Amino acid sequence: MSTTPQSPTAEEEGGGTRRSSPAPADGLGGRVPSLQPVAAKAAEQGARESAAARVRRRLSSTTASVIAIVIAALWTLPTAGLFISSFRPEQEIKTTGWWTMFTDPQLTLTNYREVLFSSSQGQLASYFVNSFVITVPSTVFVVLLAALAAYALAWVNFPGRDWLFLGIFALQIVPLQMSLVPLLRFFSQGVSIGDVQVLPAWDLPGAFAFTNVWVAHTIFGLPLGIFLLHNFVSQLPHSLFEAARVDGAGHGVLFRRVVLPLIVPALVSLAIFQFLWVWNDLLVALIFAGGDVSTAPLTVRLAELAGTRGNEWQRLTAGAFVSMVVPLIVFFTLQRYFVRGLLAGSVKG
Amino acid sequence: MGFSLVEELPKLVWLVIGVAGFLAVIGVLLFLVDAGPKKTRTEWWQAALFLSPALVLLILGLVYPVFRTTLLSFMDGRGTAWVGLDNYVRMFTQPQILVVLRNTFLWVLFGPVMATAIGLFYALLVDRRRFESVAKSLIFMPMAISFVGASIIWKFVYAYRPAEADQIGLLNQLIVWFGGEPRLWLLETPLNTLLLIVVLIWVQAGFAMVVLSAAIKAIPDDIIEAARIDGTSVWSHFRHITLPSVWPTLMVVLITISVQTLKVFDIVRTMTGGQYETSVIANEMYAQAFRYGELGMGSALAVFLFVLVIPLVIVQMRTNRRLREEQR
Numbered sequence: 208m209s210t211t212p213q214s215p216t217a218e219e220e221g222g223g224t225r226r227s228s229p230a231p232a233d234g235l236g237g238r239v240p241s242l243q244p245v246a247a248k249a250a251e252q253g254a255r256e257s258a259a260a261r262v263r264r265r266l267s268s269t270t271a272s273v274i275a276i277v278i279a280a281l282w283t284l285p286t287a288g289l290f291i292s293s294f295r296p297e298q299e300i301k302t303t304g305w306w307t308m309f310t311d312p313q314l315t316l317t318n319y320r321e322v323l324f325s326s327s328q329g330q331l332a333s334y335f336v337n338s339f340v341i342t343v344p345s346t347v348f349v350v351l352l353a354a355l356a357a358y359a360l361a362w363v364n365f366p367g368r369d370w371l372f373l374g375i376f377a378l379q380i381v382p383l384q385m386s387l388v389p390l391l392r393f394f395s396q397g398v399s400i401g402d403v404q405v406l407p408a409w410d411l412p413g414a415f416a417f418t419n420v421w422v423a424h425t426i427f428g429l430p431l432g433i434f435l436l437h438n439f440v441s442q443l444p445h446s447l448f449e450a451a452r453v454d455g456a457g458h459g460v461l462f463r464r465v466v467l468p469l470i471v472p473a474l475v476s477l478a479i480f481q482f483l484w485v486w487n488d489l490l491v492a493l494i495f496a497g498g499d500v501s502t503a504p505l506t507v508r509l510a511e512l513a514g515t516r517g518n519e520w521q522r523l524t525a526g527a528f529v530s531m532v533v534p535l536i537v538f539f540t541l542q543r544y545f546v547r548g549l550l551a552g553s554v555k556g
Numbered sequence: 557m558g559f560s561l562v563e564e565l566p567k568l569v570w571l572v573i574g575v576a577g578f579l580a581v582i583g584v585l586l587f588l589v590d591a592g593p594k595k596t597r598t599e600w601w602q603a604a605l606f607l608s609p610a611l612v613l614l615i616l617g618l619v620y621p622v623f624r625t626t627l628l629s630f631m632d633g634r635g636t637a638w639v640g641l642d643n644y645v646r647m648f649t650q651p652q653i654l655v656v657l658r659n660t661f662l663w664v665l666f667g668p669v670m671a672t673a674i675g676l677f678y679a680l681l682v683d684r685r686r687f688e689s690v691a692k693s694l695i696f697m698p699m700a701i702s703f704v705g706a707s708i709i710w711k712f713v714y715a716y717r718p719a720e721a722d723q724i725g726l727l728n729q730l731i732v733w734f735g736g737e738p739r740l741w742l743l744e745t746p747l748n749t750l751l752l753i754v755v756l757i758w759v760q761a762g763f764a765m766v767v768l769s770a771a772i773k774a775i776p777d778d779i780i781e782a783a784r785i786d787g788t789s790v791w792s793h794f795r796h797i798t799l800p801s802v803w804p805t806l807m808v809v810l811i812t813i814s815v816q817t818l819k820v821f822d823i824v825r826t827m828t829g830g831q832y833e834t835s836v837i838a839n840e841m842y843a844q845a846f847r848y849g850e851l852g853m854g855s856a857l858a859v860f861l862f863v864l865v866i867p868l869v870i871v872q873m874r875t876n877r878r879l880r881e882e883q884r
Binding site: 368513 | 559563564566567568569570571574575578579582585586587588589590594597598599600602603606607609610611613614616617618619620621622624625628674678681682685687691693694695696697698699700701702703704705707708709710711712713715721722723724725726729758761763766767770790818819821822825826827829838841842845846851854855857858859861862865866869870
């Protein structure tokens with residue numbers, strides 16, 4: 208570790224340098240440790256150091272920087288290579304390495320135009336719309352349903368409340384794979400108890416078929432969503448509720464007017480997670496969205512292109528970036544919330 | 557025929573209707589909550605309205621399927637006749653599926669440990685440096701990319717051209733520069749499985765780094781200061797101060813990535829489709845249940861996956877809770 212006085216700027220947003228404290232408190236309180244005193248002392252101590260020791264430290268600090276840069280380059284190079292390639296003409300991509308671009312630059316937007324709009328090349332624009340239509344409702348549904356459930360599990364008075372919460376908490380263990388076959392059967396055959404058909408089969412035509420994927424994603428997102436929001440909601444102060452109840456407000460009003468505005472940061476964290484998860488998902492979409500241009504998302508189409516047209520790099524490179532644009536924008540603009548969510552343990556099981 | 561906005565319109569309309577309808581239902585629900593009986597000691601009415609949407613979905617979509625899939629795993633391919641433990645016996649004797657189990661073992665053995673180690677190393681390396689936040693963003697970025705996108709990125713790195721032609725894949729080009737022969741990386745067993753694991757490490761190292769970095773920053777300043785005054789070396793500082801302090805977090809990260817690794821599906825499916833002996837449990841489960849129509853076998857694999865995950869998640873939840881209580 209370097210001893211040179213460090214600027215505390217590293218503590219601001221960035222790559223998630225916040226303390227991993229119990230999620231919600233962190234989100235609101237922002238307990239960022241101050242580096243000021245350490246830096247001051249280190250500087251003072253540095254003055255007392257012998258010149259040789261200082262040189263040694265400076266050297267090891269430089270080595271560390273070099274290693275860090277090498278790793279960062281290693282991590283970025285594969286993406287950069289693909290990105291550069293996506294702008295190279297088909298013939299060039301297929302015959303020379305992307306690094307030749309630096310000596311012989313030839314750039315074009317043809318790959319993007321073709322992969323987005325030509326039906327023989329991928330027609331990814333349609334799949335992009337599908338991804339969007341799948342992701343937005345799946346996110347809204349989970350966030351709101353989880354908020355409702357989390358509120359009830361924290362503040363509505365009924366026996367067995369804690370057991371119910373524990374049960375939902377435990378559902379996080381269940382891998383998706385356990386529920387795929389039976390859930391698909393619900394959609395294709397309906398639900399019947401004994402011989403009585405409770406729910407009819409959902410044989411939804413055209414755009415209505417998106418409903419299956421919405422429901423599936425909502426189900427798979429709920430356990431984690433409820434757990435995360437419960438952490439948050441249950442830590443709101445008691446007094447808040449007592450005051451409102453004295454005024455005669457019911458749970459409905461309380462939830463809408465008092466609780467929802469207060470838990471916005473948590474809602475945003477959950478929404479980002481669910482959004483990225485659904486947008487990037489392949490398995491659920493493969494099974495519940497079908498494989499054609501009317502409902503399948505980008506990931507399904509790309510996986511298919513990678514399998515059947517594995518050497519058509521002009522499509523794959525541009526296509527991969529079409530699918531990455533939205534998550535990258537969400538990620539870089541809302542990185543703080545994303546990191547906060549990560550530290551709160553929101554990794555889907 | 558290509559892309560036309562008119563054809564996409566119904567989808568967007570259904571999106572708007574779906575979301576608006578949902579919001580309307582929630583609105584009505586919240587209205588009903590307050591319209592019902594008030595000020596009772598047990599608030600059954602309110603609890604039912606708040607919880608029923610989520611509970612119905614969870615029971616239909618998770619609770620019931622767990623039992624159903626478990627039952628199916630004792631049945632034949634079409635889910636009609638009981639076959640006892642047949643599927644499980646086949647799972648541990650059929651060479652094809654034994655390869656799948658071996659691969660999954662390789663994934664869990666290498667993926668989580670490497671990702672966590674790299675994440676920890678990098679977090680320490682850039683800790684409190686001027687370029688910290690940029691450096692972290694670069695490593696963290698793959699987290700935002702889908703596994704499908706990541707697979708395509710790496711497939712391109714592994715791309716092969718015959719020795720006489722120019723290489724287009726970075727890995728083969730490096731080999732050629734160092735005087736070697738280009739190879740078809742994804743066809744060589746078991747090396748191909750290791751190369752697929754690299755993709756997982758590439759994605760998950762960022763996660764490990766961010767969480768561990770937060771833990772490193774949470775080490776109290778006075779401990780660090782005391783160590784500095786004692787003049788401990790970098791290595792002993794790491795061994796006696798950093799490592800013990802972040803140990804619980806390290807465990808959580810390791811287990812979280814292990815669980816993700818056990819369920820890895822997209823990477824295998826996109827890069828090799830499970831061919832050339834690279835299949836893993838999650839991929840095989842999908843293939844058996846949804847492509848070969850072997851519901852019994854697919855379900856048995858799902859149950860096996862579930863059984864592998866359970867102990868990991870229990871340890872994880874315990875460690876997580878302890879961490880939280882400590883910090884409270």
